[in-house]
Amino acid sequence: MSKRKPKKDSMINIINKFSNNEQACVDFFFNVKCPTGFYCEKCGCTHFYSIKRGHVFECAKCGHQHYLFSGTIFQDNKLPLFKLILGLYLFFSANKAYSAIEMANQLDLNYKTALKFCQKCRVLMTLSNSERILDSLFYEADTLYIGSKTSSKPRNGY
Numbered sequence: 001m002s003k004r005k006p007k008k009d010s011m012i013n014i015i016n017k018f019s020n021n022e023q024a025c026v027d028f029f030f031n032v033k034c035p036t037g038f039y040c041e042k043c044g045c046t047h048f049y050s051i052k053r054g055h056v057f058e059c060a061k062c063g064h065q066h067y068l069f070s071g072t073i074f075q076d077n078k079l080p081l082f083k084l085i086l087g088l089y090l091f092f093s094a095n096k097a098y099s100a101i102e103m104a105n106q107l108d109l110n111y112k113t114a115l116k117f118c119q120k121c122r123v124l125m126t127l128s129n130s131e132r133i134l135d136s137l138f139y140e141a142d143t144l145y146i147g148s149k150t151s152s153k154p155r156n157g158y
Ligand SMILES: [Zn+2]
Pocket: 040, 041, 042, 043, 044, 045, 059, 060, 061, 062, 063, 064
């Protein structure tokens, strides 16, 4: 059996995956932020509890709370996560420059918010490799489900 090349997610796939699925949205950004998994900068612990609908990760050992967007370009984000993902997808998959007006219309945002969002996307794009990183996340969005929620893997010895 030959390996299929991963296909880029279509808009409809993105919508199906992330709309009304806050956990999938949180997982998406969690994987961008912590590609190697959770790590507490205070004590080095790798275990955490997710609280506040998954937007905050509390270290299981020292209780230090890590916010999903703290230290990132979306630190002051007030948009629903789904709109953020959709906006990133639209921006990074557009063939030509994606305008704030288009974003405002497609995501139902006011112009000022869309403008700010586009500016952030542009910053991401100019940062080294971030275009590819974000792009590959949309290619491999399925893998984002691995490791989240309950594991379906059978345990050894059972
Ligand atoms: Zn800790």
